[in-house]
Amino acid sequence: MLLSIIFLAIIVTRSAKRKKLGLAFTILTIAVTVFYVLLTRLGLLMPLSELPSVLCLNSCTSEKPVHSSLDDEELLNDRRSLLEILGENIARDRISILVEKSKYRLTVFYDLQPVKSYPIVLGTNPIGDKLAEGDRKTPEGIYRIRSLYPHPNWSKFIWLDYPTSQSWREHFQAKLTGKLNWLSTIGGEIGIHGVPSQKDSLINERSNWTWGCISLKNRDVDDIYQFVGDGTVVEILP
Structure with missing residues (x-):
């Protein structure tokens, strides 16, 4: 017992x-x-779903360039609208965008062929890739549109999917090498948008005024807005 x-x-x-x-x-x-x-x-760590890609558990190869850079400095078809050039009955999934920071130019492609260019300006610290929130740089690399919506101050906002897995890898590499403080955050809300009302002069004078976004004249961002959608590829070159 x-x-x-x-x-x-x-x-x-x-x-x-x-x-x-x-x-x-x-x-x-x-x-x-x-x-x-x-x-x-807080922007100090990536979402858990992106962790395998950031740590290269899936693959660590960068995406290959999508577009061929234009040879000259001119603006292609700058006096014609996209609607005039492409018409209404097109496959919008064949539209893509190339941004050339050094040339202050954004070009819309259809079937990977350039169809129209626009003048742009960038973040107030335009040289180099974006690594962290507050560095005022415009990111470089391959992105996709995640959303579009009217903006009360800048006509339209075409929101890009920064930060990507590649953005996170570069962010942590900068911390490991001492370029960034470990408390630096990566940032977000990067997109393509217009200018404040009556401020086309910002574009004409190449006055880099944004916190990292790509800015066009309002009529130009309106022209592009109707031809892009979620998932449209946007390649940004130095």
Whole structure:
């Protein structure tokens, strides 16, 4: 009888310990998850879904260039609208965009053939790739449009999917090499948009005024807006 009681006590004790360990593990998991989500929202860590790509668990090859750079400095078909050039009945999934920062030029392509160019300006610190929030640089690389919406101050906003996995890799590399402080955040809300009302002079004078976005005259961003959509490729060259 005594042995049975002792044996039962041992089982109950072990069960209680397992429950305590299970509870402690659950609390720890919740705490780590909440902390990770907080760091993600602060821009210090990438979303969990992008972690394999950032750590190169899937693949670490950069996307290949999409467009061929235009040879000259001229603006292609600058006196004609996209609607005049392309018409209405086109496949919008064949539209793509090339931004050449050094030439202050954005070109719309159809079937990878250039059809129309527009003058642009950039972030106030235009030279080099964007690495962190607040550096005022316009990012370089291959992006896709994630959303489009009217903007109360700049006519339209074409929102790009910065930061990508490649952006995160470059961000952490800059921290490892000392170019960035470890508390620097990566930033976001990068897009293509217009200018404040009656401020086309910002484009004419090549006055880089944004925090990293690409800015066009309002009539030009309106012209592009009707031909692009979610997923449209936007390649940005130095």
